[in-house]
Amino acid sequence: MEDLKATPLRTHHEELKALMAPFGGWLMPIQYAGIIAEHKWCREKAALFDICHMGEFLFRGDIAADGLEDVFTFSVKGIPVGRSRYGFLLNEAGGVIDDLIVFRLAENEVMIVVNAATIGNDFSIIGSRLKNGAKLSDISAGTGKLDLQGPLSREVLVGLFGSEIGAISFFKFIRTRILGVDAVVSRTGYTGELGYEIFLPSEKVAELWELLLKDPRVAPAGLGSRDLLRLEVGYSLYGSDLDESTTPLAAGLSSFVNLEKEFVGKEALLKEASQGPAKVKIAFRVGSRRAPRHHYEICHEGVQVGSVTSGAFSPMLSCGIGLGFVNPEAAALGTRLVVRHDKVEMEAEVVELPFYGGGSLRA
Amino acid sequence: MAKFFTKEHEWVEIEGDQATIGISGHAAHELGDITFVELPQMGKSVKQFDTLAGIESVKAASDIYAPISGRVVQVNDKLEDAPELVNESAEADGWICKLEGGDPAELGSLMDAAAYAEYLKGL
Numbered sequence: 007m008e009d010l011k012a013t014p015l016r017t018h019h020e021e022l023k024a025l026m027a028p029f030g031g032w033l034m035p036i037q038y039a040g041i042i043a044e045h046k047w048c049r050e051k052a053a054l055f056d057i058c059h060m061g062e063f064l065f066r067g068d069i070a071a072d073g074l075e076d077v078f079t080f081s082v083k084g085i086p087v088g089r090s091r092y093g094f095l096l097n098e099a100g101g102v103i104d105d106l107i108v109f110r111l112a113e114n115e116v117m118i119v120v121n122a123a124t125i126g127n128d129f130s131i132i133g134s135r136l137k138n139g140a141k142l143s144d145i146s147a148g149t150g151k152l153d154l155q156g157p158l159s160r161e162v163l164v165g166l167f168g169s170e171i172g173a174i175s176f177f178k179f180i181r182t183r184i185l186g187v188d189a190v191v192s193r194t195g196y197t198g199e200l201g202y203e204i205f206l207p208s209e210k211v212a213e214l215w216e217l218l219l220k221d222p223r224v225a226p227a228g229l230g231s232r233d234l235l236r237l238e239v240g241y242s243l244y245g246s247d248l249d250e251s252t253t254p255l256a257a258g259l260s261s262f263v264n265l266e267k268e269f270v271g272k273e274a275l276l277k278e279a280s281q282g283p284a285k286v287k288i289a290f291r292v293g294s295r296r297a298p299r300h301h302y303e304i305c306h307e308g309v310q311v312g313s314v315t316s317g318a319f320s321p322m323l324s325c326g327i328g329l330g331f332v333n334p335e336a337a338a339l340g341t342r343l344v345v346r347h348d349k350v351e352m353e354a355e356v357v358e359l360p361f362y363g364g365g366s367l368r369a
Numbered sequence: 370m371a372k373f374f375t376k377e378h379e380w381v382e383i384e385g386d387q388a389t390i391g392i393s394g395h396a397a398h399e400l401g402d403i404t405f406v407e408l409p410q411m412g413k414s415v416k417q418f419d420t421l422a423g424i425e426s427v428k429a430a431s432d433i434y435a436p437i438s439g440r441v442v443q444v445n446d447k448l449e450d451a452p453e454l455v456n457e458s459a460e461a462d463g464w465i466c467k468l469e470g471g472d473p474a475e476l477g478s479l480m481d482a483a484a485y486a487e488y489l490k491g492l
Contacts, residue, residue, distance in 0.1 A: 041427040042402040042453075230401075230427060295405040295452070297425055319404035319427065326405075350423070350430065 013058035014150060014211045022226060030123035030245075032059040035228040044231035045321055048197055049365065052156040053227035054218050057203070058211060061125035061146040063118040063132065072140030074116065076270070077132055078108065079254060079263040085110040089178050090192060093262040094254050095128060096271030100278060101250040102257070104128050105242065107194065109179060117190070117205070119151075121244045135270065150211030155201030155235075157366035158223045163191070163202060166217065171202070176368055185210050185217070196232060198239030198365035237318050237327060239367075240289055240359030246300060247287070247315045247329050256283035256331065258359075285312060285331040289361065290343060290354040292326030295319055298354070302328075302347040306336040314345060322362040326352060372460065373436065373476050374485035375418075380460060381436040381479070388437050388468045392424065395489055397459035400426035406452045408444040409466055415439065417475050422465050424455070437475045439468030 010033040019026060024035035035056060037044060047053050069075050069083050080093040090109040094102050104124045109117040120128045129144050136142060154163065164172040167184055171191055174180055179192035187210050195201035206214060218224050233243065242248045242257060253271075254263050255278050263275065292298060298317030303310045312332030320327045328345070336343065341356040372380045378396035382389045397403065407423030415421050421435040444466045448454055455463035480488055 037401070040402050042404075234427070295425075296407075297404060297427075297430070299430065319425070 011059070013056050014208050015056045015058065015215055018212065018215060019056070019226075024226075024228060029229055030059060030121065032122055034059060035226070036230045037228040038226045041228070041230040041234060042321055044225070044227035045234050047225045048156045048199060048227055048231060048235055049322070050157065052154055052159040052162050052221075052224045053197075053231070054215065054224050055153040055155065055227050055229075055232055056211075056215070057151040057153050058208070059122035060151055061120040061122060061128065061144070062149045062151075062205065063120070063129060064143045064145050065116040065118065065136075065140065067114060067136075067138070067140035069114070069116065071138060073135055073137040074140065076268045077135045078106075079269050079271075080108075081264055081267050082108055082110070082116060087112055088180070090194060091177070094259075095131065096254075096269065096275075097250055098271060098274065100253040100255075100271040100274030102244070102248045102252055102254060103131060103250060105244050105248055109190065109192065111181065111190075123245060148208050150206055150208040150214075152204045152206075152211060152214055152218070153195055153197075153201060154204065154218060154224070155195045155197040155227075156199050157369065159199070159201050160369075162218070162221050162223055165221075167191075174202075185213055196241055197235040198241075198360065198362065198367050199235070200366040200369045233316075234318050234321070237316050237329070238320050238322055238360065238362040239365065240329070240361060242329070243316055252331070253278055253283065255279060256286055258287045282334060284333075286334050286337045287315075288312075288330055288332055288337050288341075288356050289359045290328055290330065290345070291323070291357045291361070292328070292345065293353040293355070295325060296350070296352045297326045298328035298330075298345045298352065299347070302345050302350075304330050304332050304336070304354075305344045305346055306332070306341065311336040311343075317345075320361060322364070326354075327361045328354070372482055373479035374482070374488075375434065375436045375479055376488065377434050379434055379436045381476070383437075383471075383473060383476070386469055387442065388439055388471050389464050390421065390433075390436060390466050390468060391464040392433060392455065392459055393485070394459040397456050397463070400424065400428065400431065402427045403452045403455045406448040406455065406465065408446065408448065409441045411441055411444065413441045414470075415441075415468070417471075417478070424452075433465060435468070436479060437468065437471040437473075439471035441466050442469045443467040 189206040317328030405425040422433040
């Protein structure tokens with residue numbers, strides 16, 4: 007584990023007796039009290055996640071003239087200052103290099119938040135698509151990120167930092183001062199609950215972590231519960247549900263692709279749209295508490311039609327749930343499937359996303 | 370009667386002609402939150418160390434092997450809706466099933482509690 011990177015909170019996690027494991031090149035907390043307990047805490051109270059492993063880039067320049075406008079599947083120019091947008095960085099074949107969120111900090115200033123495992127590759131690809139020597143800096147090392155997620159997260163943050171935070175609506179953010187330093191507080195997350203992502207200088211992360219955990223409504227939560235929370239609302243996990251051989255159209259994420267504008271991979275997507283994708287993403291519910299898992303086979307009428315990309319037991323639904331990619335003819339809502347691995351077999355049915363829509367996300 | 374343990378972390382406790390089977394507290398802790406127990410079919414006959422049942426946690430799916438031969442005469446059906454009982458009480462209320470007709474001599478190939486505790490130290 008010597009090559010793994012550690013966040014500023016490594017000793018904090020160890021003191022909390024977290025179970026630590028490698029994730030995207032980082033040594034990260036998987037669980038503290040337990041995955042199910044942390045999941046419940048996030049659905050009912052406010053869960054605190056160390057997300058310092060994720061990457062942040064800062065772009066300064068003319069968005070249109072310097073080429074940033076054509077880098078992603080959505081218009082950066084079209085994002086009003088103070089708002090953020092989710093979308094993709096694609097390769098020429100339309101495959102997803104990364105899914106990311108772009109924050110419009112100012113007219114000529116943009117923060118790009120990317121997955122941990124893809125930081126290096128994203129940085130060089132985005133850089134190579136810019137023009138006029140536009141300035142793109144990787145600020146990941148100096149930028150910390152804590153996510154506070156759950157129905158009580160707003161009142162916790164308002165109590166500590168004032169009412170300005172309480173007024174932030176979904177996919178908006180503010181630049182503010184926290185603990186005497188500049189911070190970005192964004193109403194975004196990965197849990198399906200009301201929640202915030204807080205970006206601040208790395209050296210202040212421990213102080214904010216300790217301050218938040220003093221509140222009895224707040225408990226630490228690890229990447230295990232985060233994965234369960236995101237799957238219940240049907241969010242994709244890069245590396246499992248999305249990768250360079252998967253297009254946003256196949257993944258059912260075309261609402262984050264603007265075909266009215268130019269971007270790398272657009273021609274491939276237009277071609278795929280006219281022919282129809284070879285495999286399409288489905289969401290399915292299992293008829294028991296069994297959990298489907300990554301790489302399990304998906305069968306329809308006795309024939310393998312695809313495989314599972316994410317799966318878990320859902321505490322909110324009390325059954326197994328999963329995402330997978332299958333031949334289009336097995337993707338219709340209500341289709342009966344069998345998910346199989348070795349001697350394990352479970353019946354499943356294609357359903358709509360989200361699996362769980364009862365969260366406080368838009369509260 | 371005392372408990373005996375396998376290297377795969379099952380336990381067995383014999384009372385009269387019945388052998389109660391479960392997984393050890395150590396195994397339950399290592400698995401993490403248990404979300405599903407695949408109970409064996411009533412009447413199923415197994416040989417020692419055959420696959421007897423299945424167990425799934427938030428982390429993984431595993432087999433449970435028979436620590437002793439026998440025929441399934443009772444299953445802990447509370448686990449169908451509350452598999453977390455195994456986390457809460459792996460070596461008592463979270464038992465998996467009861468077998469009959471086994472050969473107590475098979476216990477000789479298992480570990481007693483003290484030997485199992487030693488074995489865990491070496492893992």
